[in-house]
Every structure is written in C-alpha cells, then in structure tokens.
Amino acid sequence: MKLKVTPTAIHDVLVIEPTVFGDERGWFTESFNAVDFADATGLTVNFVQDNHSFSRQWTLRGLHYQLEKTQGKLVRVVAGSVFDVAVDIRKESPTYGKWVGIELSAQNHKQLWVPPGLAHGFLVLSETAEFLYKTTDYYHPQSEACLVWNDPTVAIAWPLPEGVNPNMNAKDMSGLAWDAAPKF
Numbered sequence: 001m002k003l004k005v006t007p008t009a010i011h012d013v014l015v016i017e018p019t020v021f022g023d024e025r026g027w028f029t030e031s032f033n034a035v036d037f038a039d040a041t042g043l044t045v046n047f048v049q050d051n052h053s054f055s056r057q058w059t060l061r062g063l064h065y066q067l068e069k070t071q072g073k074l075v076r077v078v079a080g081s082v083f084d085v086a087v088d089i090r091k092e093s094p095t096y097g098k099w100v101g102i103e104l105s106a107q108n109h110k111q112l113w114v115p116p117g118l119a120h121g122f123l124v125l126s127e128t129a130e131f132l133y134k135t136t137d138y139y140h141p142q143s144e145a146c147l148v149w150n151d152p153t154v155a156i157a158w159p160l161p162e163g164v165n166p167n168m169n170a171k172d173m174s175g176l177a178w179d180a181a182p183k184f
Contacts, residue, residue: 062121080129
C-alpha cells in the first residue's frame with residue numbers, strides 16, 4: 001500500500017493519506033502498516049496502545065499531553081468529522097508555540113501524525129464522531145497536562161459557529177494558559 005505524506009507548518013507533524021480502494025460494493029483501506037509507514041515517513045514507531053472515543057457535535061477534547069511517557073499519536077476518524085489540532089510545545093523547536101489544524105473525517109480517510117512533545121486536541125464538527133488513535137507510550141495520568149483550548153497567545157482558529165460554546169469537561173475547561181503550561 002502506498003501512503004501519501006504531506007508535511008504541515010510544524011515540520012514533523014504529518015498528514016497521512018492511505019490508499020483507498022473502492023468499487024460498487026464499498027471501499028477498503030489498510031489503516032496502518034509499520035513498513036509502509038516507515039518507508040513513507042522515515043519514522044520507525046512502536047505503537048503500544050489504541051484509543052477510541054465517541055463524541056457529540058461541538059465537543060472539544062484537549063489540548064492534552066504527557067510530561068513523562070510522552071506519546072506520539074497517529075490519529076484518525078472512522079465516523080463523522082473533527083477539526084484536529086497539534087500545538088508545538090518543544091522549546092527548541094523552530095515552530096515552538098505554533099499550531100496546525102486539519103479536518104479529519106471518515107470520508108477523507110486522512111490521518112495525522114502528532115509526534116511526542118506536542119499538545120493535541122480536537123473539535124467535533126459532525127453530529128457525532130468516532131476518533132481513533134494509536135500511541136507510542138501508555139497513558140500516564142500522573143504526568144498529564146492540558147493547555148487551555150482558547151489561549152490568546154496560541155490563538156487557535158477553532159471553527160465554532162458564532163455564539164456556540166464547545167462542550168467540554170471540567171479538566172479541559174481548566175487547562176493552563178500558555179505562560180503557565182509546562183513545556184518540553
């Protein structure tokens with residue numbers, strides 16, 4: 001299987017597009033193959049955990065990261081659509097403080113590679129969405145941190161309709177401002 005890999009404004013955040021084979025019966029895609037991923041991206045990754053979430057429209061999850069056991073994530077949507085965001089919080093990175101966002105959907109089959117050292121979150125655009133992601137390390141709640149979704153320094157342009165507030169849990173609503181959030 002061939003993968004199309006497109007770099008983003010953050011040099012090592014990558015949009016991954018697997019080949020999709022379709023006909024009158026439907027379609028087929030190989031969502032992950034370690035050899036093809038390594039050949040296409042130059043990265044050798046060892047995924048240890050798969051996560052699957054279901055969310056309703058305008059739910060915003062994130063911007064999460066772990067200070068220990070940092071996780072690289074390969075994220076995709078299998079039902080609905082989301083606006084997926086990665087924020088570079090690596091002090092030595094040339095894109096420190098920058099963010100990228102992309103629509104991931106069941107229809108476009110796009111995936112996003114989010115390397116360790118970035119905060120990650122998403123906003124559900126469709127009525128509901130199912131979001132899957134592979135991680136390179138295990139969940140470590142003791143070192144989890146959250147960058148507040150609407151920090152004016154980062155200034156993410158979330159595609160929320162005027163007058164709509166995102167649905168969030170208490171942890172995400174109390175995320176830390178850019179100046180207070182721990183960085184790498």
